[in-house]
Each structure stands twice: as C-alpha cells, then as structure tokens.
Amino acid sequence: MAEELDMNKANVQGGAAAAAAPAKCACGHDHDHDHEHEHHHDHDHEPGGFCPCGHDAVSGGVGHDRAMGRIFFALLGGILTVNSFLLEWALPEQAFAASISALFGAFVLALPIIITAIKDLVNGKVYMNELVALAILAALASADFQTAGIIAFFLLLTIIIETRTASGAQRSIEELIKLTPNTARKLSGDDNSEQEVQVTELKIGDRIRVRPGENFPVDARIIAGESTVNQASITGESLPVEKSVGSDVFAGTQNLTGLVDLEVTKVGEDTTLGKVKDMILQAESSRTPVVRIIDRYAGYYTPTVLMLACVTWWFTEDISRVITLMVIACPCAVVLATPTAVVAAVAAAARLGIFIKNVAHLELASKITAFVFDKTGTLTDGLLSVVKLNPFGEVTPAELLMVAGSAERYSNHPTAVAIQKLAEEAKLELDEATEFQEAPGKGVSAKINGVPCLIGRANWMSDMGVTVPEHNASETEGMSVVYVARDGKVLGWIGFKDKLRREAPAMIADLRRLGVRYCAMVTGDRQSVAESVAAQLQIDEFKSECLPEGKVEFVENVKKNSRVAVVGDGVNDAPALAEGDLGIAMGAIGSDIAINSASIALMTNDLRRIPMLVFLSRKSRMIINQNLLFGMLFVFGGMILSVFGWMTPIWAAVLHAGSTLIIIFNSARLVRTGEELTLEENLAAAETEQP
Numbered sequence: 001m002a003e004e005l006d007m008n009k010a011n012v013q014g015g016a017a018a019a020a021a022p023a024k025c026a027c028g029h030d031h032d033h034d035h036e037h038e039h040h041h042d043h044d045h046e047p048g049g050f051c052p053c054g055h056d057a058v059s060g061g062v063g064h065d066r067a068m069g070r071i072f073f074a075l076l077g078g079i080l081t082v083n084s085f086l087l088e089w090a091l092p093e094q095a096f097a098a099s100i101s102a103l104f105g106a107f108v109l110a111l112p113i114i115i116t117a118i119k120d121l122v123n124g125k126v127y128m129n130e131l132v133a134l135a136i137l138a139a140l141a142s143a144d145f146q147t148a149g150i151i152a153f154f155l156l157l158t159i160i161i162e163t164r165t166a167s168g169a170q171r172s173i174e175e176l177i178k179l180t181p182n183t184a185r186k187l188s189g190d191d192n193s194e195q196e197v198q199v200t201e202l203k204i205g206d207r208i209r210v211r212p213g214e215n216f217p218v219d220a221r222i223i224a225g226e227s228t229v230n231q232a233s234i235t236g237e238s239l240p241v242e243k244s245v246g247s248d249v250f251a252g253t254q255n256l257t258g259l260v261d262l263e264v265t266k267v268g269e270d271t272t273l274g275k276v277k278d279m280i281l282q283a284e285s286s287r288t289p290v291v292r293i294i295d296r297y298a299g300y301y302t303p304t305v306l307m308l309a310c311v312t313w314w315f316t317e318d319i320s321r322v323i324t325l326m327v328i329a330c331p332c333a334v335v336l337a338t339p340t341a342v343v344a345a346v347a348a349a350a351r352l353g354i355f356i357k358n359v360a361h362l363e364l365a366s367k368i369t370a371f372v373f374d375k376t377g378t379l380t381d382g383l384l385s386v387v388k389l390n391p392f393g394e395v396t397p398a399e400l401l402m403v404a405g406s407a408e409r410y411s412n413h414p415t416a417v418a419i420q421k422l423a424e425e426a427k428l429e430l431d432e433a434t435e436f437q438e439a440p441g442k443g444v445s446a447k448i449n450g451v452p453c454l455i456g457r458a459n460w461m462s463d464m465g466v467t468v469p470e471h472n473a474s475e476t477e478g479m480s481v482v483y484v485a486r487d488g489k490v491l492g493w494i495g496f497k498d499k500l501r502r503e504a505p506a507m508i509a510d511l512r513r514l515g516v517r518y519c520a521m522v523t524g525d526r527q528s529v530a531e532s533v534a535a536q537l538q539i540d541e542f543k544s545e546c547l548p549e550g551k552v553e554f555v556e557n558v559k560k561n562s563r564v565a566v567v568g569d570g571v572n573d574a575p576a577l578a579e580g581d582l583g584i585a586m587g588a589i590g591s592d593i594a595i596n597s598a599s600i601a602l603m604t605n606d607l608r609r610i611p612m613l614v615f616l617s618r619k620s621r622m623i624i625n626q627n628l629l630f631g632m633l634f635v636f637g638g639m640i641l642s643v644f645g646w647m648t649p650i651w652a653a654v655l656h657a658g659s660t661l662i663i664i665f666n667s668a669r670l671v672r673t674g675e676e677l678t679l680e681e682n683l684a685a686a687e688t689e690q691p
C-alpha cells in the first residue's frame with residue numbers, strides 16, 4: 001500500500017539518490033544534520049516532530065515517526081471500533097451511539113489510507129492504494145461502519161508491518177552504524193594533546209588516538225603503537241589481526257589490545273563500512289529482472305481489478321463482494337516478495353564479508369556453471385618466499401639479491417615483496433632505482449646506479465634482447481622463477497614457492513557438490529608449478545605462463561559455453577575479472593582496486609566464501625520464487641473466492657495482513673545463512689587462543 005509506492009518512488013529516483021538520502025542522515029551520529037533525507041524519500045516528517053534518526057531508536061529507521069503516527073491512528077480507530085461493538089452488546093437499544101463510535105473509528109482508520117490514495121492520484125500514479133481506499137469508501141457508503149473500520153484497521157496494520165520491514169535494510173544499517181563511535185580523540189600540536197571531537201568533523205590527514213576496547217571511528221593508518229584488531233564486523237572473520245605502524249585499520253572494527261595513534265585516510269561514505277552501508281541500501285531499491293516484468297504490467301493491474309469489480313457489481317449487486325475483491329486484490333505480498341528477500345540475502349552476505357555491488361550479480365551467482373581461478377594469491381596464499389638464489393658464474397648470491405631488491409623496490413607484486421623481505425632480513429642497503437617501470441605479468445626494469453637492470457620471466461628477457469642461458473629443468477622443478485639481468489647480461493635466477501590455501505581443496509569440492517561443472521586455473525607462472533597446483537586441487541583445466549591478455553582470452557573461451565565466474569586477487573588479473581560474467585575479488589578489505597574491478601568482493605581471503613556465495617544466491621532465488629508464487633496464488637485465489645462471494649471483507653483484510661507476514665518471515669530465513677561458517681571460525685579462533 002502506501003509503502004510500496006514509496007519504495008517505488010525511491011526506485012524511480014534511482015538507486016544512487018535513494019541510497020544517498022538516508023545514508024547521509026547516517027541516523028545517529030549527531031543530530032544537527034536534520035532531515036535531509038525527507039526530500040528524497042518523500043517522507044512527511046512533521047517539522048518539529050521528534051528526530052527519526054537512530055539514537056533514541058525505539059522503533060528505529062527512516063520514517064518511524066510516520067509509523068508512530070499510524071500506530072496512533074490505528075490504536076485510536078481500533079478502540080473506537082471495538083467500543084462500538086461493546087456499545088452494541090451492552091446497550092442494544094442505543095444503536096445510534098454504537099454506529100457513531102464505529103463511524104468515527106472508521107474515519108480515523110481510513111483517513112491516512114485515503115489521503116495516500118489521493119496523493120497518488122494527484123501524482124498520476126494508479127497503483128494499489130486506490131483499490132484499498134475505494135474498498136473502504138465503498139464500505140463507508142454502504143453504511144457498514146464497523147466493517148469499514150475493521151478493514152481499515154487491518155490494512156493500516158499491514159502498512160505498519162511493511163514500514164518496519166521495508167526499513168529492514170535501514171535496521172541492518174543502523175546495526176553497522178552502531179559500530180562506529182560518535183566522537184573521536186583528535187591529536188593536535190607536537191605534544192599530541194587530545195581533544196574530543198565529533199567524528200563527522202574529522203578530515204583526511206587528521207591524527208586521532210584510539211584506546212584498547214574502542215571501535216575505530218574512520219578508516220585510518222597507524223602512525224604509532226601496535227595492537228590486535230577484531231575485523232569481524234567487516235570481514236566476518238573473528239580471528240584477531242595484528243596491526244603495527246603502517247597498517248590500515250577500518251571504521252567499525254574493534255581495537256583490542258593496544259593504544260594506537262592514527263592518521264585518518266577515509267571518512268564517512270568512503271570508508272569500507274560506508275560502502276557496505278551503500279550496498280545494503282542499494283539492495284533495497286534494486287530491481288531484479290522479475291520485478292521489472294511485474295512493474296511493466298503494474299499499470300494495467302488496478303484498472304483490471306476495477307473492471308472486475310464493476311462486472312461483479314453488475315451481476316451480483318453485492319457490495320460486500322466488491323469490497324472483498326478490492327481488499328484481497330491489493331498485491332502487497334507480490335510487491336514485497338523480492339525486496340525483503342534481497343535485503344536479507346545482502347545483509348547475510350555482508351556479515352560474511354561478501355560485498356555484492358549490484359543485486360543483479362546476486363541472482364547471477366546462482367547460475368554460474370564454470371569457475372576460473374587465478375593461481376597466485378587466490379588458490380595459493382600469495383606470500384611467496386625465496387627458496388633459492390642461483391647466481392651464475394662469478395656473481396655472488398648477495399650481489400644477485402642486491403640488484404633484484406633494488407630493482408623491485410617500488411613493485412607490489414608478490415615476487416617483489418618476497419625479494420624485498422629477504423633483502424631486509426639480510427640487512428642489505430639497497431641502491432636507488434631510477435626510471436622504474438613495471439610490465440604487468442612480465443617483470444620490472446629500472447636503472448641502478450645508471451645501469452639498466454631487468455628482472456622478470458624468461459621469455460620476457462628474450463623479448464627485451466637478453467639471452468637466458470639454458471639450464472637443467474630439474475633444478476627449478478616446482479619453483480616459480482624470475483631472472484635478473486644487468487646491462488644486458490643475466491646474473492642468475494631466483495626461485496620462489498608459495499603454499500596452497502588451506503581451504504582450497506574443500507572449496508573446489510564444495511563447488512562440485514553445488515553442481516559447478518568446470519573449474520579452471522590461469523596463471524602467469526611456469527608450467528611445472530601450475531601442474532602441481534592443478535593436480536593437488538583436481539582442476540579440470542589450466543593454462544600457465546599467461547600474460548594478463550592471455551587470461552582474458554582464456555575466460556572468453558570458457559564463456560562461449562558456460563556462465564563463468566572469475567576469481568582473482570586483482571594483481572594482473574583485473575581485466576580477466578572484468579571479462580567474466582561475474583568477477584570475484586579476494587582479500588578486498590582496504591583495496592579499492594579489487595573492489596572496483598570486481599562485481600563481488602570478498603573482504604577476506606577465505607575461499608569458503610565462494611561456495612557460500614553460490615549457495616546463498618541459490619537460496620535467495622528459491623525464496624524469491626516461493627514468495628512470488630505464493631503472493632500471486634494468494635491474490636488470484638482470493639479474487640476468485642471474493643467474486644463468488646465465498647469470503648467476507650473482514651476475512652480479506654485479515655488474510656491480506658497474514659499473507660504479508662508470511663512473505664516477511666519466509667524472507668527472514670535468509671538472514672542466518674552462513675552462520676555456521678562464522679561459528680566454525682569462532683571455534684577455530686577460540687582454539688588458537690588457548691595455549
């Protein structure tokens with residue numbers, strides 16, 4: 001009824017506007033920012049009425065003052081209606097008093113509904129409020145005030161229930177917002193004097209201090225101190241994470257053990273938490289393809305029902321049938337079928353650290369039949385370690401490492417990180433590198449002390465005109481290898497290894513159990529390494545020594561006969577991620593690149609989230625279908641019953657409210673999906689904490 005229309009308007013204004021509106025209100029941080037959202041959401045907040053935002057949150061959520069108004073109307077009208085029955089029973093001779101009470105009751109109950117219907121008419125919206133309002137008017141006109149009152153009461157009740165669930169997204173968000181404190185300790189001057197400020201006043205670059213036990217108010221980087229942090233609110237992973245100077249921390253996560261000073265890196269909507277919030281809001285206003293089809297025919301719906309009502313009246317002259325028909329035809333159940341389920345699914349995903357940018361992708365995830373994984377950092381943990389320094393001829397291992405470390409100073413590639421780490425452990429004083437350049441998926445070139453140096457894969461070396469000497473293949477068996485060259489001569493090679501992620505085999509097995517037919521792997525790494533990983537995971541197909549373009553090509557081929565999801569870590573596989581029907585980025589917490597290049601981002605590196613995502617999306621599709629089927633059967637079945645006079649108006653109103661509740665409860669089943677996964681992790685965390 002009223003709310004459906006509101007949701008509809010929010011949709012028309014586009015996800016962004018709808019999302020921006022309540023998000024800006026941020027319900028709860030402080031109360032000065034007033035009700036900016038009312039313009040967007042079309043709320044009629046009474047000026048001077050109490051603030052609908054979070055803090056005092058009795059009922060919580062945008063529009064709760066209006067809900068309160070409705071509850072007041074419903075109560076008052078309900079009492080008057082009940083009173084009329086009581087009068088009728090206690091003072092049978094005072095029939096007039098009873099009908100006056102019923103009339104007032106009906107009036108109070110019907111008024112909000114009729115006003116909304118008139119507003120809709122004025123706005124040129126023939127949707128569904130008109131049906132209900134007409135039904136009530138018809139009941140009033142037939143002087144059956146008690147019936148009119150009871151119908152209006154139950155319809156108002158439905159509106160109230162709907163408001164509370166339509167703001168289901170709102171409530172999930174309020175839970176998120178509760179995670180961030182309202183005030184922060186800002187540091188100023190050289191003496192770091194603390195000053196308490198509102199979080200909304202913080203700007204990028206400000207310094208703040210956070211004590212153990214407190215939640216971080218914004219995204220920030222540690223500049224002094226170290227601590228462990230519980231990031232479960234964003235990643236769904238409760239294992240505490242160690243943080244020290246230079247580490248990033250995120251708004252809404254909890255500082256456990258240490259006092260830390262931080263530099264603010266992101267505030268408000270730009271924080272990871274802010275993005276999660278946006279995602280949930282978008283889910284509410286998003287429309288899956290089925291909803292789009294329904295919307296297309298919605299315009300014909302009300303006129304059709306009205307025509308049916310006229311026909312019924314013409315043949316039966318039974319106003320009660322007409323009223324019943326118009327009440328039961330109100331399609332709340334159908335309209336709520338999708339958004340309630342989608343919001344529940346997205347909220348469940350967010351709790352698991354699965355960030356779904358577009359709800360269409362939630363639906364798509366249920367139809368994926370092929371997966372293509374990147375190797376390094378995705379199936380393996382990407383924490384390479386150097387297992388062999390193999391200099392040629394006169395060159396010493398230290399010299400090899402020196403050149404490699406200096407050339408790789410500015411690269412973030414896993415191989416570069418491994419080299420830098422070893423160089424640091426060996427306490428090497430690295431040389432300055434100039435003219436640094438990285439060829440994605442190939443290697444880096446730089447000038448060290450003015451001498452051109454290269455480090456990268458063998459065939460790239462050859463392309464760059466450096467001959468790589470032949471050597472025994474068994475030497476490098478199972479290792480990732482990069483060559484180091486200085487001034488056109490190869491100095492030697494460095495061998496690396498990394499480990500398979502612990503949950504990788506289980507993940508592949510789970511995907512197969514879910515009916516995924518094909519799992520493949522692409523990698524820039526060498527054949528022998530790829531072979532061993534593919535064998536351990538029993539992968540259907542793999543391609544090694546790919547350039548980033550090669551990965552795209554591979555995905556294109558798979559796409560020809562399946563719906564394919566590409567899983568990667570964002571390093572040299574962003575184009576492949578974008579090429580997949582679905583791109584899933586791992587370890588996206590704090591990494592904007594990963595979030596931007598993928599359609600779905602996993603905040604953690606836990607691969608078990610992937611089968612969980614497929615499962616969740618299938619479950620939500622099933623629930624949406626159930627809801628739609630139930631809603632349509634209910635409405636059409638009810639219409640048939642009422643046309644033939646087998647239902648009363650009051651029953652229609654009661655069942656209408658009941659059907660709405662059924663939809664809401666059915667969707668709520670999604671919210672707990674995946675809890676067992678977090679539970680398992682909690683147990684594991686508890687185990688590791690024990691000595």
Ligand SMILES: Nc1ncnc2c1ncn2[C@@H]1O[C@H](COP(=O)(O)OP(=O)(O)OP(=O)(O)O)[C@@H](O)[C@H]1O
Pocket residue numbers: 374375376377408411413414415416438439440441442443444455456457458480481482522523524525526546547548571572
């Ligand atoms: N910064 C770098 N320094 C040295 N070698 C590099 C660098 N970047 C890429 N390479 C070389 O190019 C190869 C391919 O790199 P790419 O990032 O495409 O894949 P990868 O790291 O092997 O793993 P995957 O493709 O599975 O993620 C690497 O194996 C390495 O030999």
Ligand SMILES: [Zn+2]
Pocket residue numbers: 001158330331332333656
């Ligand atoms: Zn309805």
